[in-house]
Amino acid sequence: MQKRVMEEDFRKGEGRPQLLHLIPNERDWMVKEVGGGGKCFGVSKEKKLELRLGLPGGEDWSAVNDKREEHPVEPALSLGHYSKVSKTTGSNPSSVGAKRGFLDTVESKTEVFQQQQQHQPGFLQLQAKGKELSQKTNGRAEQQSLEKKASGSPVAHGSAAAPCGDAAGANNSSQTSRTATTPVVGWPPIRSFRRNLASTSKPSLESWNGGSETAVKFENGRKGLFVKINMDGIPIGRKVDLKAYDSYEKLALAVDELFQGLLAAQRDPLTAGIQKNPEEKQAITGLLDGSGEYTLVYEDDEGDTMLVGDVPWGMFVSTAKRLRVLKSSELSATSLGAVSRKRTAT
């Protein structure tokens, strides 16, 4: 019973302490939200707060409230902040610009708040690359942010968000560059084992998604599996990362790409070095089915030469030690014997 009475009093605003007026007038809507939430935290507690305030310098509440009314939008402290920012960026113009720009924000701020109330904020819009500050769809704001982008310098041009944005933008630009430079020590506040976790696993994500599962220990997967590949007639070998592919077809395509140019250069030394002419290059086809001029074979961990494509992809990846692109006519001579032996064995 008592509690309900207290609640009503609270709602009527009798028990409501002056503290909430610390929030500037433009933000009445915030006060309403919190107060009207219907949750009663006990009037006595609020009263206790009133009495207890211990602001430095022994200021009392009325003094604080007066201050609030003088600067309805931003407390004086924020200006102090801007000059702090300019201190860190070390450029005088920006601090002057920031102060000038601050006044502009007074008018535009209400606009922004109203916008926030009217439209459901499109938070996803804000995720622009390079952490640019994006604005709500408001002609003026857009124009100004465009201006800001055009200017490119930290000096404010009186655009709405720009001054804070530039002051913060100066901050921001140093922040965007922060990601390119060495990270701050001990930031973000996560344990070291979490730091390494994400970065080591990332590169292999592409090969997992949609790829065939393999029984291979994931330890290997993360580092990439590079094997040498040589092609008949080409003195210089290359390397391929087997982990980057999930099927024989893709591997064959990659091999084709890898050696096409080299092969063409071998055939006609004169064209080597000249800008590639795609039509003149011949694709290396039929690597897997023996139908082409070349065939792809590999050496497995037992030293045997096998036809690429014989075993399931996963097993291939885990046992292949090196690859060779042989002339199909050469196959029958030596290696095929080993291949057929292997086949009957399995």
Place this chain on the structure above:
Amino acid sequence: MTYFPEEVVERIFDFLATHRDRNAVSTVCKTWYRVERLSRRSVFVGNCYAVRPERVVARYPRLRSLTVKGKPHFADFNLVPHDWGGFALPWIEAAARGCPGLEELRLKRMIVFDESLELLARSFPNFKVLVLISCEGFSTDGLAAIATYCRVLRELDLQENEMEDRGPQWLSCFPDSCTSLVSLNFACLKGEVNAVSLERLVARCPNLRTLRLNRAVSVDTLSKILARAPHLVDLGTGSFTIDHRAEAYHKLINNFIKCKSLRSLSGFWDATPRCLPAVYPICGNLTGLNLSYAPAIQGADLIKLIRQCSKLQRLWVLDCIGDKGLAVVANTCKELQELRVFPSDVYGEGIAAVTEEGLVAVSSGCPKLISLLYFCHQMTNAALITVAKNCPQFTRFRLCILDPGKPDPVTNQPLDEGFGAIVQSCKDLRRLSLSGHLTDQVFLYIGMYAERLEMLSIAFAGDSDKGMVYVLNGCKNLRKLEIRDSPFGDAALLEDVGKYETMRSLWMSSCDVTLGGCKTLAAKMPRLNVEVINEMDESDELEENPSDLHRVEKMYVYRTVAGPRNDAPDFVWTL
């Protein structure tokens, strides 16, 4: 009450559940002091240098359970040199001499040597529980000693320790007669364990309820273990990779189905989306789920999994869950109490995985949410205000916007109002971590409203000394204050020196405090240890007798009745 025989008073004290209450009654009179100390079974030492181990042991000879914490919290993020201190040995030695009945020891952020573990294992015949959290200095040899000599060991819980791997033999050191294990967690171990020993150990411990394996344990072994121990309640898988077409996979699913008591899952190292369905059968029972070690599981698969976990109370995920995934959490997990969202892309610019949207969704959908750790790329005041309105019951609120000092991207304002709303609304808030662009204003709000606040973490925030003073003046329950890279200097530090005796500790690094300021504080407050940590790598200035005007890089202040410590390394000056 003084006319009651002491035995009766002792029984009455048994009903006091908290340390605080027991500490309080011990100050009433000499009789109560004596009764309390002789019947005290459990002691918690929040700062190992606040009191000497011998003193604790002398006062509480019948101690059964001891918890000690060492390094300051920021040590977790490499801000404290490794050899700063926090040695476990003096505590174990003192306990070995004075409390032979010790059964439980819990250490956090301490340096524990193998010799210490061996001494521990040999000194307490009734030793049952060892919990080491974020400790370092020991190896699997130390664990071998524990396994060998602790005959009635119930719990061996190793969380996030840095330990050296000297081979898998330690697990085999559990004698065949050891059947008492209830909880075994070696998830942080980097090396291999002997699978057969593990299976046998699990098989002979019928009371085993918690088992957390490390990454080296294969899914195959996991499957066998599940078959032997279907009564497990808390499971941490090892490496969770398996060919979903293989027969072994189906066996795994069947074994999971048999685990009717399973309530909490973690581990999932190297897990890929196609392996996840193995746990679908038990999802409906889960109250705890930790997928934060599985970066390969992205949004869509996480969503599929979470849709089935309607009873979830505790969820730890990576931010690849996305705002969309968090919306699903909000719709599904109505019992959720604790949420932790960790960053998966720490340095890259990548796609912002979670934003304020996800947080707002969870706050509105999960009425029981009281504990939050949230890493995101941006946050707005409007969102925080909404969250504050939706969840006035937060007790722990830690928000980390990855870009230090980043303002509200919509309004370009600092996040003062947002955090202000949080502290104003959440009357029971005990722990708060701030981030983003913040001015002194937010500290004014914190000082005014955060009455119950016990721990506050500040980074890259504030404009002037006023900020820190607001907090020190206002938060009367503040126990731990840690500040980095904020413009608070001597004036703030010295404003109310008596305050620090009401707190456990104060950490300030990369602030504006000078050596002179620290010296002044030390001179005024003899019962505080004012430690200045000088890592002399590049700066030559900080040689002998640096000027008092010199800014101090790292300072750690804590109350103590033990005086300056005698184990401080060279680079730590106790003023």
